[in-house]
Amino acid sequence: MRASDRAYAILLDEIQSGVLAPGAVLAEVEQSTRLGVSRTPLREALSRLTTDGLAVQQSPRVTVVSDVDTSDIRELFELRRALEETAARLAAERGDASAFAELALAFGQATLTHGDDLDAYYSLIAQFDAQLDAAVVNDYLTSALRNVRTHLVRVRRLARDNPDRLAASVAEHRLIASAIAARDADLAAHATHVHLHNALSSILTALDSPTGGSPAASPSTQGAA
Structure with missing residues (x-):
């Protein structure tokens, strides 16, 4: 499994299960270290989550878990x-x-x-x-x-x-x-x-x-x- 796919799968599961709650900041440095991947595959994973509507890019450097109302x-x-x-x-x-x-x-x-x-x-x-x-x-x-x-x-x-x-x-x-x-x-x-x-x-x-x-x-x- 590619590093970006693995990072995506882990983050998706954590968002769906509530481990990462709405509004949680998905900081690149923190998440790449935690998931054991480099920044490039992490960015790919975050981009997929954003496309899915499960994350929102608030600024060029800040991505957060999207809200559900x-x-x-x-x-x-x-x-x-x-x-x-x-x-x-x-x-x-x-x-x-x-x-x-x-x-x-x-x-x-x-x-x-x-x-x-x-x-x-x-x-x-x-x-x-x-x-x-x-x-x-x-x-x-x-x-x-x-x-x-x-x-x-x-x-x-x-x-x-x-x-x-x-x-x-x-x-x-x-x-x-x-x-x-x-x-x-x-x-x-x-x-x-x-x-x-x-x-x-x-x-x-x-x-x-x-x-x-x-x-x-x-x-x-x-x-x-």
């Missing part, structure tokens, strides 16, 4: 709805019906009683996303979806864990997968719309609460989105 989250979900509803329709038309039927069954059997169950659930969502990407057969769409998911990790972390929302999210994913397996494009798109509406409402409610949006929230207790 309610307006940003709403805009992210506007784009997410457009992309994921389209992807659900295309998957229903082009995807492997048996693969989505298996995913629907897995969502139906998912339990969220213990911490390990939650990790398994997020792994299942990652499998669903990967199958969705494979089904649409559209590199432009999947590239845009990957960028949205990069930001979504931070948004999920900012929301508190909500057992009721998690249970509802399982059922919503099961319906989406079932609709795709049945090649019902309209239902797949509608179920995706409902899921994203509920996910956004849950995140905004959590952020508005007195304890919501805590930077210390663990990735394993992210609100379902």
Whole structure:
């Protein structure tokens, strides 16, 4: 792995997990020393983070982690709805019906009683996303979806864990997968719309609460989105 790719991967993980909070200064000297890379690959990594929208260059020599506010989250979900509803329709038309039927069954059997169950659930969502990407057969769409998911990790972390929302999210994913397996494009798109509406409402409610949006929230207790 190139030095710039390694630096990017580490900084991306730290931003997504909250180790590097919004507003944190990504000083070149400090970060290059900490990550064990020279200034040139670090600058390449910072440039990629800036392009991704995860960092902002405040001046020629100062780069900071970008902020996430309610307006940003709403805009992210506007784009997410457009992309994921389209992807659900295309998957229903082009995807492997048996693969989505298996995913629907897995969502139906998912339990969220213990911490390990939650990790398994997020792994299942990652499998669903990967199958969705494979089904649409559209590199432009999947590239845009990957960028949205990069930001979504931070948004999920900012929301508190909500057992009721998690249970509802399982059922919503099961319906989406079932609709795709049945090649019902309209239902797949509608179920995706409902899921994203509920996910956004849950995140905004959590952020508005007195304890919501805590930077210390663990990735394993992210609100379902």
